[in-house]
Amino acid sequence: MALVAIGASVLAAFAAVGRLARFAGTALIRLVQPPWYPAQWLNQMLVIGWLSLPVVGLTAIFTGSALAQQIFIGGSRFNAASTVPAVTVIGVVRELGPVLGGLMVAGRVASAMAAELGTMRVTEQIDALVTLRTDPFRWLVAPRILAAVLVMPFLVLVSNALGVMGGWLLATQRLGFNSAQYLATTARYLQVDDVASSLVKAAVFGFFIALMGCFHGYHSGGGAAGVGRATTNAVVSSFILILLANLVITVILFGS
Amino acid sequence: MIVPRIRLAGVAKRFGPRQVLAGVDLDVMPGESLVIIGGSGTGKSVTLKLILGLIAPDAGSILVDGQEVVGLKGAALDAHRARFGMLFQGGALFDSLPVWRNVSFALAGSAASRRAAAIDNLARVGLGPEVADLKPAELSGGMQKRVALARAIAARPPIIFFDEPTTGLDPITAAVINDLIRELATDLKITALTITHDMHSVRTVADRVAMLHAGSIIWQGPLASLDGCDNPHVRQFITGSAHGPIQMPGLANRPAR
Numbered sequence: 001m002a003l004v005a006i007g008a009s010v011l012a013a014f015a016a017v018g019r020l021a022r023f024a025g026t027a028l029i030r031l032v033q034p035p036w037y038p039a040q041w042l043n044q045m046l047v048i049g050w051l052s053l054p055v056v057g058l059t060a061i062f063t064g065s066a067l068a069q070q071i072f073i074g075g076s077r078f079n080a081a082s083t084v085p086a087v088t089v090i091g092v093v094r095e096l097g098p099v100l101g102g103l104m105v106a107g108r109v110a111s112a113m114a115a116e117l118g119t120m121r122v123t124e125q126i127d128a129l130v131t132l133r134t135d136p137f138r139w140l141v142a143p144r145i146l147a148a149v150l151v152m153p154f155l156v157l158v159s160n161a162l163g164v165m166g167g168w169l170l171a172t173q174r175l176g177f178n179s180a181q182y183l184a185t186t187a188r189y190l191q192v193d194d195v196a197s198s199l200v201k202a203a204v205f206g207f208f209i210a211l212m213g214c215f216h217g218y219h220s221g222g223g224a225a226g227v228g229r230a231t232t233n234a235v236v237s238s239f240i241l242i243l244l245a246n247l248v249i250t251v252i253l254f255g256s
Numbered sequence: 257m258i259v260p261r262i263r264l265a266g267v268a269k270r271f272g273p274r275q276v277l278a279g280v281d282l283d284v285m286p287g288e289s290l291v292i293i294g295g296s297g298t299g300k301s302v303t304l305k306l307i308l309g310l311i312a313p314d315a316g317s318i319l320v321d322g323q324e325v326v327g328l329k330g331a332a333l334d335a336h337r338a339r340f341g342m343l344f345q346g347g348a349l350f351d352s353l354p355v356w357r358n359v360s361f362a363l364a365g366s367a368a369s370r371r372a373a374a375i376d377n378l379a380r381v382g383l384g385p386e387v388a389d390l391k392p393a394e395l396s397g398g399m400q401k402r403v404a405l406a407r408a409i410a411a412r413p414p415i416i417f418f419d420e421p422t423t424g425l426d427p428i429t430a431a432v433i434n435d436l437i438r439e440l441a442t443d444l445k446i447t448a449l450t451i452t453h454d455m456h457s458v459r460t461v462a463d464r465v466a467m468l469h470a471g472s473i474i475w476q477g478p479l480a481s482l483d484g485c486d487n488p489h490v491r492q493f494i495t496g497s498a499h500g501p502i503q504m505p506g507l508a509n510r511p512a513r
Contacts, residue, residue, distance in 0.1 A: 120350075123346050123348055124344045124345070124346060124348040125348045125349075125350055125351075127305070127310055127342075127344065127348065128342070128344055128348035128349075128350070129350075130308075130310060130337065131308060131310075131337060131340060131341070131342045132361045132362040132407070132411075133334055133337055133338055133362055134361070134362070
């Protein structure tokens, strides 16, 4: 009995992964084939990128400041308080900037995509698109994935810059650091590789955010409850995928 | 011999344990307005979606203008769908787009020409140019249905499906929509396939009526023969009686009063 139950759930998990892979594959193939809808792309870039700036920026400033404070306290225990600028910039650019930026965008965008596509599904708007000879993958899914992948690196650059700025603000205003020295140390410890890894992470996170939002919305079940479930699943699964992908990329890039 | 516009032969579809369609045979002739009646959940909407190729049947054949539809893919499926317009039950207007972009959605050309075409089609359904720039959410239910109707006819498809065109409308608005459908079907010489359980719709819109029950077509005939029909299922449906051969699940054992 137990074996049957385990087998069934394993099979179901494989089936779900297969469906998701097929969905992603279809979206990517349609993305490179015309017809294209550039107006939809631009609109999605605006919605995902521009409108996420405040929440991503605030998150970065607050977290960068808190990080600097903690490093200062921790470092002071073994006379290493001067490491604040170096550790802050590495922590922000390698991890906190992309991950927190990704999570905030996931909360904002994956949920909105799932709710929008889910509502379009239950009100037959997706069927209507098909009867009007417009491929929902080209019109709805591909523009969202493309926009998220292109825009996330920019958001993460902003997130990194503001995170470092948050640390600098707190360090110079409260911890007595010299501003010019702090910035010089930051610049010295900031490596091109760190920024590159941060951008790679951002693009991957953007892909997962849009993929999860679209996948769950597109396959939304009936009624308000179905759309609600789709929204929850989109946010939870994109959070998990972001954190897992972050771990994988970090181990690959920095593990050796 | 005239080739039927749409021919269904032995079409079956099952969703999980539920056999929704169990061998549907039905012909729709060019230029006629056929109405499929039947209770909720008898597979009327499924039938439309099968013909459009939105879902695939488990068995059977669907011919449109003599061409097999089942198994069509890619460009062939797109070309197949280009023959249809559809009025969805809830209108299914794209709520992110203004009315005129909804109506002209399937049309090609410059924005100005599409806008002009949208205004023409809105006029056909009795709406003025002032609604063109409104969002669907700013319209009443009846106006949304009209906009959806304008969208369905905009590309002048030879076949139009009407899915429960009067559901959720007050009786007067419903009558206006029914008259519009009849008028458009006659003026534009389209083949119309309507599914409904509204007997007013049936009497206004139909040339011919077919009844779907328990997964197959149990009766069909011209509108004029509907009232004289002696099929007990059809009689119960058109008189709207709770008692007869059609029983609601769960109510079957209730004693008749």
